Amino acid sequence: MNTNYKKTIFVLINTLVMGAILTFTLTVKNLQSQTLESPTESITPSRSLINFNPPPGVPDTNIGGGKRGTFCNQDTDIPFIALFPANKEYHFTSLERPNFYVYLPETTTIEGNFFLDNYETGEEIYYGTIPITNSNGIMNIEFPENAPPLEENIIYKWGFGLICDNNTENMDFVEGLIKKVDFVIEENGQISLELAQNYAENSIWYDALDVLIQLYQIQPNNEEIFLNLQTLLRQGSINDEVLTIND
Numbered sequence: 001m002n003t004n005y006k007k008t009i010f011v012l013i014n015t016l017v018m019g020a021i022l023t024f025t026l027t028v029k030n031l032q033s034q035t036l037e038s039p040t041e042s043i044t045p046s047r048s049l050i051n052f053n054p055p056p057g058v059p060d061t062n063i064g065g066g067k068r069g070t071f072c073n074q075d076t077d078i079p080f081i082a083l084f085p086a087n088k089e090y091h092f093t094s095l096e097r098p099n100f101y102v103y104l105p106e107t108t109t110i111e112g113n114f115f116l117d118n119y120e121t122g123e124e125i126y127y128g129t130i131p132i133t134n135s136n137g138i139m140n141i142e143f144p145e146n147a148p149p150l151e152e153n154i155i156y157k158w159g160f161g162l163i164c165d166n167n168t169e170n171m172d173f174v175e176g177l178i179k180k181v182d183f184v185i186e187e188n189g190q191i192s193l194e195l196a197q198n199y200a201e202n203s204i205w206y207d208a209l210d211v212l213i214q215l216y217q218i219q220p221n222n223e224e225i226f227l228n229l230q231t232l233l234r235q236g237s238i239n240d241e242v243l244t245i246n247d
Helices: 003-037 193-201 205-218 223-235
Strands: 091-093 100-104 111-118 124-131 137-141 155-163 171-180
Touching: 091 205, 100 155, 100 205, 193 205, 193 223, 205 223
Parallel strands: 091 171
Antiparallel strands: 100 137, 111 124, 111 155, 155 171
16 A cells, blocks of 8 residues: 555544544533532521511511611611511510611711600600610610500500701601500420421510520621511511611
């Protein structure tokens, strides 16, 4: 066989083999690229997410976010708000001394006024000053020890006002309505996701939120707690970007 012809055949075979190897290599790389670019699956919590049932028989309201006035410091993405759903006129607690939560943007204000009134009679139940040590996060307003405990089946109006520029006449308020109901859960002295879910399913907003925020403060890196708190806030039409907890 002609030598030149043999060389031509060898080059042709070598080209076909190298082409096949190159094609296989590119195919593998493409598959690897598709795998790396595929979206990561979301983590599914081991327990079902919380489900808040709006309180039955409570009138709807057109008041949005429980907010009145303008924030002392205007330059903020999320306004000063009370953390409760604005779709109902009032929401429930099972506690005589519940905690109230507000979102406080960054501010130089150093104190605020908390008040509690009988909504139906207008009687003042409590009025006092609360210091503000941190801002730009969720603030817990503890029920004052020197205020009388909530009684069942009375609608109370509560509010928290920021004192702007050390002027008590220049204040920014958030306010809402709360009603104590007869509801008892055996909790064995411990808070848990199950307890929060039980409160939420039975329309007890204030207590469900309180339990989840306490759990989140204790375990800020627990994704399951975060997802449940985020879900509850969204069900209350509350911006979940407020999830920065003040110490």
